Amino acid sequence: MRLLFVEDDPRIAEPTVAALREAGYGVTWERTGDAGLEAAMLGDYPLVVLDVMLPGLGGFEIARQLRAGGVESAVLFLTARGELGDRVQGLDLGGDAYLVKPFAMPELLATLRALSRRERGQGAPVLAFGGGRGRLDTVARTVSWDGQEVAVTGREYALLDVLSQSPERWFTREELLDRVWGPEFGGEPRIVDVYIRYLRRKLAPEAIASERGRGYRVEK
Numbered sequence: 723m724r725l726l727f728v729e730d731d732p733r734i735a736e737p738t739v740a741a742l743r744e745a746g747y748g749v750t751w752e753r754t755g756d757a758g759l760e761a762a763m764l765g766d767y768p769l770v771v772l773d774v775m776l777p778g779l780g781g782f783e784i785a786r787q788l789r790a791g792g793v794e795s796a797v798l799f800l801t802a803r804g805e806l807g808d809r810v811q812g813l814d815l816g817g818d819a820y821l822v823k824p825f826a827m828p829e830l831l832a833t834l835r836a837l838s839r840r841e842r843g844q845g846a847p848v849l850a851f852g853g854g855r856g857r858l859d860t861v862a863r864t865v866s867w868d869g870q871e872v873a874v875t876g877r878e879y880a881l882l883d884v885l886s887q888s889p890e891r892w893f894t895r896e897e898l899l900d901r902v903w904g905p906e907f908g909g910e911p912r913i914v915d916v917y918i919r920y921l922r923r924k925l926a927p928e929a930i931a932s933e934r935g936r937g938y939r940v941e942k
Contacts, residue, residue, distance in 0.1 A: 726767040728758030755779030774801035789816035796837040836860035849886040851940040889942035
């Protein structure tokens, strides 16, 4: 799938573009807002990843002009600005998802997969888990429990996303480590257990089941 990536910081862009290409995306990298807008208007990109703070036009203004011009590409904002007001503004201007820096590559790839499924009309944008008490919105990237939105970190969201995409399926610690932290992660595998505890505290102890020798799962 073709993807337009607009980011002015090469320290972020170069490894990210390399990883995206390795994941199979055809990536065009633009470094300024004006060049990004021109490329998005002229090219056929199902996915557009926009930094908010750019030389020239900012990401929010690019999104506004794209929507005004009838461009329906899925737009992912990628920025260090994570305040609720910024997120709401970006979504109101036509963005589809919001990812806050610093981010993990598996988290970015999971978000792009969710947007790709929506573009192709595949998969549900909202996933149920925890016997229906939990909801995971794969477009807005929000989590709720018993009807109340719960603040989660990017890593917590990515972990819950993997579990919720395949409810009732058991995932080993090693599988979750590979999917959420990535195969290059060199830390302690039990970091998975730590994040499961974080999610149980925020949601409910019964939100994620565990069984020795089988791993973790969520109920639909």
